[in-house]
Amino acid sequence: MALNQSAFNQALTTPMQNVSPTTGFNQSAFTSALTTPVQNVSPTGFNQTTFNQAAQTGASTLSGMLGSSNTSGFDLGGFAQGLLGAGVDYYAGQQDIDAQAQFGQMSNQAAQQMGQQAVQGTSFKPFSVTTGAGTTQTDAQGGFNLGLSPEQAAMQAQLTQQAGGLFGGVTGDVGQASQDIYNQIRAIQNPEEQRDQLRLNEKLFARGRGGVSSAQYGGQGAEQFGFNQAQQEAMNQAAFQARQMALGEQQQQLALGQGLLGQAYVPQQQQLDALTAGTNIANIAGTGQRQGAQLQAELGGTGLEALLRSYESGLAGEQTQRNQLVDLLLGSGQGANAVEGLLGGSSLGGSLGAAVGVGDAPTPQWIKDLGNDAKSWLGL
Amino acid sequence: MAQELKHVTISAPGFLGINTQDSPIGLDPAYASIADNCVIDQLGRVGARKGYDLLTTNGPAVLGTSRGIEAMVEFVSRTGVKTVFSAGNNKIFTGTTTLVECTLPAGYVITDNDWKMVSFNNDVYFFQKGHAPLESIVGSTTLTLLPTTGGNVVPQGNEILAAYGRLWTCDIVDNKYTVYWSSLLAGDDWNGGSSGSVDLTTVWPNGYDEVVALAEHNNFLLVFGKKSIIVYSGAESPNSELTLHDTIEGTGCIARDSIQSTGTDLLFLSSRGVMSLGRLLQQKSLPLNDISKNVRTDLLSLVSVEEQSNGHREAIKAVYSPIDAFYLITFPESGIVYCFDVRQPLENGSFRVTTWSSLKPTAFFLFVDDTLYMGQVLGIAKYAGYLDGDERYQLRYFSNPNDFQSPANLKFLKKFNLTIIGGQGTPTTLNWGYDYTSAFTKQEFTFGSSNIAEYGLSEYNTDAEYSASIVIQTPKVNSTGSGSVVTVGIEAEINDAAFSIQKIDILALIGRLI
Numbered sequence: 001m002a003l004n005q006s007a008f009n010q011a012l013t014t015p016m017q018n019v020s021p022t023t024g025f026n027q028s029a030f031t032s033a034l035t036t037p038v039q040n041v042s043p044t045g046f047n048q049t050t051f052n053q054a055a056q057t058g059a060s061t062l063s064g065m066l067g068s069s070n071t072s073g074f075d076l077g078g079f080a081q082g083l084l085g086a087g088v089d090y091y092a093g094q095q096d097i098d099a100q101a102q103f104g105q106m107s108n109q110a111a112q113q114m115g116q117q118a119v120q121g122t123s124f125k126p127f128s129v130t131t132g133a134g135t136t137q138t139d140a141q142g143g144f145n146l147g148l149s150p151e152q153a154a155m156q157a158q159l160t161q162q163a164g165g166l167f168g169g170v171t172g173d174v175g176q177a178s179q180d181i182y183n184q185i186r187a188i189q190n191p192e193e194q195r196d197q198l199r200l201n202e203k204l205f206a207r208g209r210g211g212v213s214s215a216q217y218g219g220q221g222a223e224q225f226g227f228n229q230a231q232q233e234a235m236n237q238a239a240f241q242a243r244q245m246a247l248g249e250q251q252q253q254l255a256l257g258q259g260l261l262g263q264a265y266v267p268q269q270q271q272l273d274a275l276t277a278g279t280n281i282a283n284i285a286g287t288g289q290r291q292g293a294q295l296q297a298e299l300g301g302t303g304l305e306a307l308l309r310s311y312e313s314g315l316a317g318e319q320t321q322r323n324q325l326v327d328l329l330l331g332s333g334q335g336a337n338a339v340e341g342l343l344g345g346s347s348l349g350g351s352l353g354a355a356v357g358v359g360d361a362p363t364p365q366w367i368k369d370l371g372n373d374a375k376s377w378l379g380l
Numbered sequence: 381m382a383q384e385l386k387h388v389t390i391s392a393p394g395f396l397g398i399n400t401q402d403s404p405i406g407l408d409p410a411y412a413s414i415a416d417n418c419v420i421d422q423l424g425r426v427g428a429r430k431g432y433d434l435l436t437t438n439g440p441a442v443l444g445t446s447r448g449i450e451a452m453v454e455f456v457s458r459t460g461v462k463t464v465f466s467a468g469n470n471k472i473f474t475g476t477t478t479l480v481e482c483t484l485p486a487g488y489v490i491t492d493n494d495w496k497m498v499s500f501n502n503d504v505y506f507f508q509k510g511h512a513p514l515e516s517i518v519g520s521t522t523l524t525l526l527p528t529t530g531g532n533v534v535p536q537g538n539e540i541l542a543a544y545g546r547l548w549t550c551d552i553v554d555n556k557y558t559v560y561w562s563s564l565l566a567g568d569d570w571n572g573g574s575s576g577s578v579d580l581t582t583v584w585p586n587g588y589d590e591v592v593a594l595a596e597h598n599n600f601l602l603v604f605g606k607k608s609i610i611v612y613s614g615a616e617s618p619n620s621e622l623t624l625h626d627t628i629e630g631t632g633c634i635a636r637d638s639i640q641s642t643g644t645d646l647l648f649l650s651s652r653g654v655m656s657l658g659r660l661l662q663q664k665s666l667p668l669n670d671i672s673k674n675v676r677t678d679l680l681s682l683v684s685v686e687e688q689s690n691g692h693r694e695a696i697k698a699v700y701s702p703i704d705a706f707y708l709i710t711f712p713e714s715g716i717v718y719c720f721d722v723r724q725p726l727e728n729g730s731f732r733v734t735t736w737s738s739l740k741p742t743a744f745f746l747f748v749d750d751t752l753y754m755g756q757v758l759g760i761a762k763y764a765g766y767l768d769g770d771e772r773y774q775l776r777y778f779s780n781p782n783d784f785q786s787p788a789n790l791k792f793l794k795k796f797n798l799t800i801i802g803g804q805g806t807p808t809t810l811n812w813g814y815d816y817t818s819a820f821t822k823q824e825f826t827f828g829s830s831n832i833a834e835y836g837l838s839e840y841n842t843d844a845e846y847s848a849s850i851v852i853q854t855p856k857v858n859s860t861g862s863g864s865v866v867t868v869g870i871e872a873e874i875n876d877a878a879f880s881i882q883k884i885d886i887l888a889l890i891g892r893l894i
Contacts, residue, residue: 208612208624211579215563215572222620 089326095378096319103311107304114300121293125286129278133267136275144275152267159264166257170250177249181242189234200227385794388784390868390884394418394426394777397721397732399674404780405787405865411674414778414869418734419706420721425801427880428775428872429719429736431768435476436759442479443469446493447712447742449479449755450695453497454747455504455519462748463519465504466760467495472506472514474521476753476760485525488512494694496636500542500567509538510553515568532571535560538694539636542567543596544615546574550603551636556590557581559603561618576619583610585627593636597646598659598666600625604633604648609657611666626665631655634683635696638709642700642722647671647707649696653679654709654720656731671720671731679718682711689713699744701752701763707731708744708752715740738773766876775879778869781816790891791866793859797885798870800853802878803827808855809871814863821861827853852882864894 129136134148148156169177200223204210209221217225332339394412397420404413412418412426421427436449443449452466465482466473470490473479484490495508506514506523513534514523526534537549537560547562557580563573580591580603589605596602601615601622609628614621631650633639638649646657653672672679687693690713698709700722707720717736725731743755752763767773784791796810806827811820868886872879 205582206624208580208583208610209578209622210582211558212576212619212622213578214574214576214619216574216576216619 091374091378095322096315098378099315099318103308103315107308110304110307111301114297114304117300118293118297121296122290125282125289127278127282129271129274131270131274133270133274136271136278138275146268146271146275148267148271156264156267159260163257163260163264166253166260169253170257172250174243174246174250177246178239178242181245181249182239185238185242186235189238193231193234196227200224385887386784386786386791386890388782388886388888390779390782390886391882392423392425393779393868393881393884394734395420395424395732396726397674397734399780400678401674401676405783407780409779409782411780412734412777413780413867414776415734416737416776417739417773417874418736418775418777419704419719420723420732420734421880423880425880425882426734426777427801428766428874428878429734429739430763431765431773431874431876432739432741432754432756432761433764434756434758434761434769435753436479436756436761438478439757439759442471442473442481443757443759446470446757447695448757449473449760450493450742451495451497451697452743452745452753452755452760453499453504454745454753455499455516456748457519458502461519463504463516463521464747464753464760465497465506465516466743466755467493467497467506468742468755469493472523479759480521482516483522485514485523488514488523488525494538494692496538496540498540498542498547500547501565503567505540505542505547505567507537507540507549509551510536512536513540513549526568532569534568534570539591539593541594541596543594543601544618546618548594548601550591550594557584559591559594574619578618578622580605580610583624583627584608585610585629589632593633593639593648595639595641595646595648597641597657600666602646602657604639606632606634607651608632628666628668631668635693635698635709637694638696638698640698640700640707642707643702645669645722647698647700647720647722649683649693649698649709651680651683652676654707654718654731669725669729671725671729672718672733673728673730674726675718675733675735682714682716682718686711686713695742697742697744697755699746699752699754701746701750703750704752704763708736708741710741710744712740712742717741739768766874766878772873772875775872775874776869777871777881778811779867781865781867783865784888784890786890787864788893790862790864790894792862792889792891793866793886794889795887796855796857796859796868797887798853798855798857799882799884800827800855800872801880801882802851803853803872803880804851804875804877806875806877806879807873810855810857811867811869811871812859812861813867814861815865816867820867820869821859823857823859825855825857827851827855862891 124140124142126138126140128138132149133152134146136144136146138144201210204212204221204223209223212221212224213219214221214225216222220228327339390409392410394410394415396408396410397412398415399407399411400413402411415426417429418426419429439448446469449466449468451468452464455463455465457463463474464476466476466479467490470493472482472484472490472495474482490511492508492510495506497504497506499505502518504516504519505526506516512528513526513536515526516523528534528536535549535552538551539549541548545564547567548559549561550556550559552558558577559580560570560577561575563569563575566573566575569575580589584605585608589608591603591605593604594602595604596615599613601612601618603610603612607630609632610624611626611628612622613625614623631652633648634651635649638647638654640647644659648655648657653670653676656669656671658667658669670676683693683696686696695712696709697712698707700707705721705723707722708717709720710717715737717739719734719736721732721734723732739754741754741756741761745753747753754761754763758769761769791814793812796812798810800808804827808825808827810823810825813820866886866888868884870881870884
């Protein structure tokens with residue numbers, strides 16, 4: 001009996017194809033696939049009819065050639081019968097050993113193949129998650145690539161750049177920033193101060209005090225001193241205010257930079273969130289896949305056990321048939337229960353001995369052909 | 381048939397002072413055309429001025445051939461010690477009888493005698509253009525130089541005023557537009573404390589002027605330019621409150637030392653004559669009045685002479701004497717002093733004015749005892765007595781041409797009846813002339829000597845002296861000639877006796893129509 005290796009492999013492979021992350025586990029296809037090897041590994045693979053026919057034909061031929069054992073004085077028949085029975089027993093035992101060795105080797109190969117299939121069925125299948133922000137691609141090594149869309153990437157680059165600019169402002173020169181703000185404040189104040197100065201000048205010159213210079217007021221009149229004092233106070237206040245505003249702006253820039261930077265990574269975060277969601281979904285598919293692979297492995301194991309058992313049954317049946325054939329040819333039982341075989345007793349005479357190469361006669365060609373045919377039957 | 385004599389009386393002749401500006405015809409006979417060495421006495425008469433009593437005994441030795449004492453001041457310290465500072469012959473002296481030269485700072489050279497000296501805060505300060513100011517601390521005869529270098533350079537002003545608790549100065553060489561003031565109560569601090577200055581460039585009402593003098597009047601600070609006056613208020617706090625109150629355009633002060641305050645008016649010499657700036661009670665502007673309008677042309681001609689002779693007008697000095705009730709202004713180059721009687725202004729607003737000649741004062745100062753002192757060639761003199769030193773001086777009074785209110789008739793003067801108060805032993809000449817002639821007919825006479833009241837003199841147990849308290853002379857002079865207008869004059873050589881013309885009675889015959 002020979003194992004249909006290709007069919008068996010095909011049967012083992014088929015259920016794995018039925019587990020897809022997208023389509024889920026196709027139970028019917030899986031069941032059908034599992035059913036197929038069982039059919040292929042059924043005892044029908046062992047050509048019993050051909051075997052029976054060959055055995056029948058050989059026995060007839062051998063019986064025709066040997067005749068009845070009762071025709072000769074030397075119990076050559078019994079001797080041949082015993083010799084043949086020993087040869088047949090040896091041959092049958094050797095056939096069993098070879099078949100079991102082959103069967104174990106095939107079982108090992110099938111188990112390894114199923115293990116490989118289980119590994120393949122349970123291995124991580126890279127998947128991708130696509131959102132409006134881009135496509136995240138996982139790889140077989142468990143890594144992933146957050147692929148942002150060009151728009152989002154550009155947005156991220158822009159936001160990052162802007163954030164960088166703001167951070168540059170945060171770490172910028174406070175003195176210069178204060179000076180800039182101070183200049184702006186003074187630019188706002190200057191026109192009114194100039195108008196005040198003009199009004200003061202008008203008043204001073206109208207009162208004849210335009211040319212007053214006083215040591216008490218730093219070389220100028222009291223009014224001009226007061227004006228300058230107010231101006232200086234305004235300048236001081238502006239400087240102080242500018243300093244505070246510069247620091248405040250830095251705080252704002254820091255906050256804005258942080259905000260922009262955070263916003264810049266929002267698409268990535270969204271991608272990560274989507275990846276998490278996709279991972280969950282993939283886990284669902286993976287779980288089915290793994291369950292399918294496990295189920296396949298379990299079913300494959302079960303099938304393999306069934307196959308092994310069927311092969312064991314087949315071997316047992318074949319052994320039985322061989323024993324029956326030997327008994328048929330050589331007889332069976334002892335004593336009262338003894339049954340004379342086709343080649344034993346009276347039917348096997350002198351001529352038959354010679355015909356079968358007993359004595360000095362050479363081994364006839366038909367015995368050799370019979371042995372070769374038996375060998376070919378057994379697949380040896 | 382003899383014609384009736386017309387009796388014309390000139391009562392208090394010339395008591396309205398000199399008037400050379402109006403047309404003499406029809407002019408009030410109380411005006412005089414000449415009233416030299418005269419004053420308007422307490423009774424409104426033309427009388428002889430006083431002479432001077434020279435106090436200084438070493439004048440020639442210390443003054444040499446200079447013009448004499450040209451500036452002086454009496455300083456009274458807080459302890460009551462009086463010190464008279466005077467300047468002349470490029471020196472500064474103390475004392476009146478004996479002029480003692482003050483000790484000047486080492487190397488200090490005086491090149492002129494136009495000092496203006498003021499007493500301030502128990503010290504005396506000396507300012508003159510082009511000279512570093514000097515200081516006499518508490519009347520010390522050793523003068524201290526005010527800082528000329530460093531951070532406290534004192535302006536070398538030509539004018540100095542002590543008012544509002546500080547010193548004020550102006551008229552610096554190359555800077556005739558800035559008024560400076562010292563720190564409060566610190567005449568030597570002109571750059572610190574509350575010192576300051578004001579640039580008048582933008583204040584002059586006529587765009588440009590040169591500051592000449594300063595004065596305090598009616599609680600205003602007056603800044604005198606040559607052609608304008610700036611009136612400032614708030615000078616008590618000049619740094620913060622000095623405020624232009626008013627400006628007077630067209631009238632200024634042309635002589636620094638002509639400014640005198642009469643208590644009610646501020647008198648000063650301007651290019652229009654002697655002006656009076658009155659106090660204001662209701663008006664916004666100070667009332668300004670020309671008090672020399674009756675002698676304007678003559679007076680201003682003397683100003684021109686003074687400026688042409690000296691190149692400046694600092695030699696023109698003035699003083700106000702409340703005792704004598706006159707304002708004197710002297711023109712040393714001309715030797716003429718104009719005397720303005722400040723008792724009562726005339727109807728036209730001018731003051732009665734007379735002239736003084738032969739006195740030739742070069743400086744005035746009214747001491748704290750109200751005695752008028754003056755600088756003379758030989759030293760310091762006191763306005764007193766009726767001799768100029770030891771010499772007589774001549775009083776001259778001439779009326780304006782008088783037509784006796786009959787301009788179309790001839791007048792034949794027949795007789796003069798004079799009433800003279802005082803004049804004991806005074807040679808007197810009566811002058812009369814007709815028709816604007818200066819070739820007068822003269823008649824001399826001398827009043828006899830007479831003792832007058834000697835109040836305060838103890839002459840008990842001496843020879844009895846019987847006399848009235850006032851000597852009255854009533855000479856009578858027959859006159860000749862005729863004319864349409866008559867000019868009458870009296871010339872008296874004042875000889876240590878008062879002389880006042882009380883009245884001139886003229887007996888004239890009014891003739892035919894011309």
